[in-house]
Amino acid sequence: MTTILSSWTMRLALLLTLCLGALPSQAATLSAPETILQGVAFDLTLEELPEGPVTLRLDDRTFEVVGDDGASALVEGLTLNDSAASLELVDATGSTLASETLTAIPAWLSLLPALVAIVLALAFRQVILALFVGILLGGWIMHGMDFGALSSAFGDSVNVHVLEAASDSEHMSIVLFCLLIGGMVGIVSRNGGTQGIAQRISRVIRGRRQAQTSTFLLGIAIFFDDYANALIVGNTMRAITDKMAVSRAKLAYIIDSTAAPVSAIMLVTTWIGFQVGLISEAMSNISDWNESAYSVFVNAIPYNAYPILALTFVFMTTWLGRDFGPMLTAERRALDAGGRRTTLSDREAIVEEAEINTKPNIPIRAMNAIVPMLVLAAITLGGIYTTGLEALGPGSHSLRDIFGEGDSFSSMMWGSLASCVVAVIMTQAQRLMAMTETSHYWFEGVKSMLLPITILMMAWALANVNASLQTSDFLVAALGESLSPAWLPAVIFVLAGFTAFATGSSWGVMGIMMPLVVPLAWAVLEQNGMNGTAEGMPILYASVASVLAGAVWGDHCSPLADTTLLSAMASGCDLVEHVRTQLPYALLVGAVALIFGNLAVGYGISWWLGLAVGALILLGTLLVVGRRPERQPATAQTAIDLPDQASR
Template sequence: MAEWMTLIPAVVAIAVVLWRKEVIVALLLSLFSAELLLLIKGGSSVVGATAVGAVNTLEAMTTVLTDPGNARLLLFALMVGALMAYMRYSGGVAALVTSLVNRGVAKTARQSKLLAFWTGVVIFIESNLSVLTAGILSRGLFDKFKISRAELAYIIDSTSAPICILILLNGWGAYVLGLISPYALQDNPVSVLMSTIPLNFYAIFTLMLLFFTIWTGRHLAPMRRANEQLNKIDGHDEQEVAPTKARYMLVPLLTMIVGMVGFMLWTGNGDLSQGSGSKSVLYATTLSCVVAYLMLLLSKQYNHQQLVNIGFKGMSELLGLVSILLLALALGQSLKNLGTGLYISGVVAETLPLWLIPAMLFLAGALISFTTGTSWGTFAILIPIGMPLVVNLGLPPPLVLAAILGGGVFGDHCSPISDTTAVSAVAAGCDLLEHTRTQLPYALICAGLALVGYLVCGLVMIG
């Protein structure tokens, strides 16, 4: 089988999404084509592979659940649905919106957007926690000021992975540090990692463009149309509940944030950066659900059976996105087995002038992360390619590493099969395809600027 054929599943996914506007169908067909190619690669005939490919597609989805991290992520997505339902039915969301408006904290549309922006910036411990907190806090405000959920999804998604990769005092920093530590770099690995911050152009441009759009209110055409139409898909017309007390939202939300920090310390044996993000976010969200349930039960607004029904109703609202997440995780693993990422990186790394290497590594990272939906997987593929180039050719380590990190974040930020993209859509109550379609133009602008930045830096620092 020709190596270029490893790109077929990614092409199928993108083509079907653009043609039919159906994410689940696109992912299913893409996963099937990946499993088909794996069978052909293993020596099966086309006819035989077609018959067995359907079975292997189901097995690929089943295999996702055998990974504890994936299972936690899917369970976390369901628990988020229950948590948001408890907050909504308690009247706490409506009460907090009223309180913020009355206190002048969010009395205009711009202030509401800035609140979502700064919430995402402050919570840099874990990307899913960042989007979840900012999304839950801001949904009611965005509805009040007639701002689309697509714009909320764009704001919270753009202040999650880009912030995590810039501040680095989190699991992201620990993971990258572990990947670069084995290489004989001239400087200390921690120093190299810190030096990537001003060179991580994609993350910096993403935050700058986001702040510009919030402050000026100017948008590109897809987002402008979403705001004009106020798309009603997936929860934007959610049931109005009379305001009660803001504590019914604030206490569970604070429980989740504090719990996340506590569980990160616990799972990391006292070291926050070594904590398990997938465990901590699930434990913290579950604890928050329990707190919200108990508060509502003790308030006698609802009895036990009503609260159970509310929790399952919230979960059911997210089943579509959980299904998308399941398929995305399965596709990512199949593409890894197929070698899609390795093929892209190999093509980019061949016969390049030295000054072009950072720009091409960024481009490779962007393509790999967009087609596979994983930033950490992209880091794992490209850092073992980039760091030996640094050592053997004398390239500047921070520039090469920053290019890889920025490229990886691009896909995590805007790929329709990225878990962060899906969770951002969940937290904002926005249709996943709508979120991807409206955010992608901004991401492409920032990626283009970052590519130019790496070309210039390559010429100045290497060429």
């Protein structure tokens, strides 16, 4: 019996040896993208390759790959022109190492989520709803576009896409930065700090020019948030400009055209976290671009032609005292009234009865706002500088390189946290508010940031969906060869402006467009051999800036925009009157910015030269078309004695 068992064991072992010897020593694997677009190139990863040459067969096409035992290889530039194709990997003997059937969807479907999001935002003016539908539609496309896929996409919309966006550490750094700086703004708006800044500026006012210029300067000083800017400046300067016979429409224009532009281009504002987060997300899929998102934002600031020229034109109109169009009519009407508000619209009457946000019966001290803001700026910029030096190591480095390598996310966290702590300590040390009140107002400031943070989260989630659907690859394939790099900034500026005008949300436009625009601009420049060159990088930075600038421009023209509504409300101006008087100015500045900013940069003109020529064009237009309203009444020349708190 033992001899028989031993004989069968030997035979079985021999049989297994022969069978195993006939099989390939390893089973290779194929890793294709989850979503493949028809006619759009994709990459395929081959893993666990045997040593020697192997052949990849895709329908009737073959690709030769030289493998190394257990190694992996990347096959680039594969395309599928049909909805399905067979993929097979064979070795030198013709044995199949791996096989798979690939499916592809029509390429235009990858653009559908972003396109639907934009159309819904235009139609219903609800950015969050539009972003959610875009995410849901993208998930439905990825899951196969049947009825069962709809339920899977609905579950994944929050459980996968939004959760992935929220679980990213850099994303959460941006969220915490926005919450902390919102809390700081909530404290300094109520402990008399921002009101103190306003009172210091108002002491020098002696006439209409000083009243308008001081309003502009106060808007520059309160740069950290556009909402706070509009509300604080409007409520503070309304009584002053009324006495100086400045129209409420002109006050609303100065506020509206200062708040968003200055917040968009300053180095430390509530906008920065949002913008840097979007830029970082847009850059995440560009492996050859290693610059930090904060560095890209800083480098793009000079190319923000519209915000810069908008601020310039506001200063021109306030300093020269010239206006045209409906604004000139409003100014003449205010002068005829001699600073007396005899007839109030419903909106103006409501605003006149409102109370200012500053807590009553506390001393008004500018340092309570200035010190936290300086701490915020100093620690944020200092943190970026320090972490940049650590990253570069010993040696001599330029300031641009240092800030480019700095950890902007951590630095913004340090700065915003420190500013909150300083604001609380200063409030408690002066016994301006109880600790429970201070905490309450801090939370009120935090709550004011929930809407933009929600938009940001949804935008990040839609960006993840677009990346999975290879939307940017489709845009590159469709437009990359036909779209001239010189026209990139101008086209982006117009599209962003139109979308912001129709939706009334600059942040929503930035959230939808930035993840699409940045990869497209990079690919267009790459196809023209301009990436990393002295000619190409300005166009790339200008493309990033054009999203931001176009969103602000459309925001200024739109009666639906939040800053438009806030500026009119805080100024006590009728909304229709504000839009009607501001629109000619916004259109003029937008046209000049488009031609001498976005388009000029695309054709190789230096940004500073384009801005200089644009400013001269605006000045010339104002001198030729603008007129001074009738001479101000003598009573408006006297100095203004403000009470401790200006009434709303």
